[in-house]
Amino acid sequence: MKITVRINGANHTRDVEPRLLLSDFLRHDCGLTGTHVGCEHGVCGACTILWDGAPARACLAFAVQAEGHELRTVEGLAPGPGQLNPLQQAFQDSHGLQCGYCTPGILMTMTAFLEENPKPDEAQVREALSGNLCRCTGYQHIVDAVLRAARAAEQRKPNA
């Protein structure tokens, strides 16, 4: 069946099988391979995207369910080609990634988290991060990156 999904501000219209997973649709039909698949059963969080602004597991949804919704993936974060947004920059500055496979999902989870909690403490970051598995970093530098991004955002505020 034919669907149109809005991803990172652009419409993607494709003819898909009803059983096609959203994660496969994003990666293989739309070529947005930045969203990674780690477990296909909704545990690891690698495939996390923003669905109408809220984090969602792309491996637990069918592409047809996304018809008419606004999705955001890791490819939609940077302000322009070759650039990083402040959260991505904080991840580089804090060494918040190693193999980088879980990173896109974590960036999407933390993007939504920081919008709701612009001034989190470490415990809150760890709680929010606990739905995303990382096997390389031991999480410490990821937590540092998120706290760094929050601090940087605070300093960018005009009256801060």
Added chain:
Amino acid sequence: MNSFGRPLTRNEDPRLLRGEALFVDDVELPGLLHVAFFRSPHAHAHLVSLDVTAARAREGVVAVVTAADLGDYWQPGPLLVPPPPVPGMVFNQRCQVPLVRDTARHVGEPVAMVIAASRYIAEDAVGDISAEWETLPAVGDLEAALASGTAYVHADLGTNVAAEVHQARGDYDAAARAAHLILKRRFTYDRGASIPMETRGVVAQWDPRADRLTVWDTTQAPVVIRNGLAGMLGLSERQVRVVAPNIGGGFGPKMMMFYPEEVLVPWAAMRLGRPVKWIEDRLEHFFATTHERSQIHDAEIALDASGKILGVKDVFLHDTGAYDPYGLTVPLNSQCTLLGCYVVPAYDSRFTAVFTNRTLVTPYRGAGRQHGVFVMERLLDLAARELGLDRAEIRRRNFIPADAFPFDQGVIYQDFSRLSYDSGDYEPILDKALAAIGYADFIARVQPEARAAGRSLGLGLVCYVEGTGIGPYEGAKVQVQSSGKVSLATGIGSQGQGHATAFAQVVAEQLGVDVRDVEVTTGDTDQFYWGVGTFASRGAVVAGSAAHEAAKVVRQKVLKTAAAHFECAEEDLVLADGKVHVAGVPDHAITLGKLAGLANPMRGAVTPGTEPGLEATSYFGPASGATASGVHAMIIEFDAGTLRPTILDYVVVHDCGTVINPLILAGQIHGGVAQGIGNAFFEQLAWDENGQLLNASLADYLIPTALDVPRMRLEHTVTPSPLNPLGVKGAGEAGAIPVGALFAQAIEDALQLPARGIEILEMPLGPSRLFEITQRG
């Protein structure tokens, strides 16, 4: 400009952070076909019949391949690591097969390969396949596997013994006779899985016009895969390109060679003349990607009255799974690493590797070192208690003294050289750890106060060594590009270790360029021909040293070319900021890019003894490995009701010689500790008596989350290795190795188990198992 030794952020990060970096499953090709496997549902069974006709008839299915269809291509895999040259050793080689022909030996062993227009159709067709099986008793328990009347994993062998190795030096019996104290215990360490976030995958494309095969593979060893595939497929090496692009975590199991899927997918691409992709799903990963850890040790230690070790005797069983293509690396590591930081005058160690009807066992981060450290550190804890010694003091009394290096351990290591510690200085590490964790204050004040308040606080303190940086060799090619950037290519693969930054720092140090201007390529056999792989914490040591040597040669070429250009002596030149100038005349500089052009002239001759371009290839092969060391210390609190642990403080003091990049090193340690915590507290593969794995999902096999891994504090000492020009030692496994032993000691301490006659002699220990144990006594 100096970048070596600085905590620089990584060159590879921006592309990963933007979702641009290529992973194997990102490879899309016109006409790509997709593979799904029909796998054995039984741990041990004869395949009586296999019917794939319905699968072949399904629309969208291109081929279904069984063992019979492979013809002569059906061969057991190669023996990756031959047995060690230990006198009297027994080794029974039984390597994995591409597809089950008559007997399945573990759940998940591939039986048929379906190739279809999409993965969805391929999986539909797997459901169309029917097989008739005659099930056989599954071999699981290591001791039962060696008893009479057992089933045999390999019936033709008439035994489940995969190997027996005995290494001894000194006279243990004499040591025991002279001992003031002998302690003997049984220690068990059970199976876990490495669980990289990216599962395995292979994409293969045969190009008939170029007469070449390209394979994208989640391997840690692309060069070895290239060589092996060429041989199996009747091609020359130059016809095969293996690319290990960005790999989503390796941790050892992606070093296994060859997995059946790695053999089958390229073969199918050549036969069908179309590109073929297989990506392992997480369920498959639990069965089809190798595991590690199961061992049972019966160990004893003999000490004098002062707590000095006189000797250690250890007899252990090692579970090698259904096949043993990786040889004896894991149990040899256990055997050798048990000796740890200590002088052990008499050592008698014998192991038996045992075939079981379980997934193959190959190295996973630590690779057997955990077990040795667990046994030795536990024996020292028990001895300290018996002798009334402080746990730090008994370790200190037995340390190899700083002036005793190089220290010959007198046993054969996994690289088949005699294990000799290159350098080390253990007391400063221990002292730093004691200070950082607040040891004296904890014993004198913190713990008594906590206990008085009804809280269960305990401390762990353990020491370890990590054999790293073994041979045989790696190489690196350094080349100045006409852009002025410098390229570095090496044959190893990268799985997140930061090679694109650390190696760039090594090269930038020699060539006076910005570290961002060094472009590192790993894992592409077309970019660098020779190599072995990323394992045993050897990347920085071996490939890093090769990069250093190559960069030094390029530096000489740069200076020689610039000296000719400026008509001056090389000693008068300054190489910095990507340019060369005559000392004192910085305004008249020539860029490296222009020098590269001068070194590759369009007219005139390249004179004898010189080569065009500013390029060099160097190799580095250490005679033996470099031995890193460290101490972990932890304060932990247990909820008395649920036995849920909370880690209140975690300190790592580590010595891996010269540090190239402290930020990347910290990440390696953090990640290792997190895996160690998983190994100690969460991760245990659970099997039933039929050899069925009961927790094959991430919802059932729990790995640590951000709530389970504490903030860690790291400190370092630096004892350079004399075995390589950089003085570096590996650090990849240091975080993971001692954590089991650390938890055991801290648990006993927190719950005051010794007073109740309870000892922690096993790993892993989830809360329920810990509850069971603490009900004893």
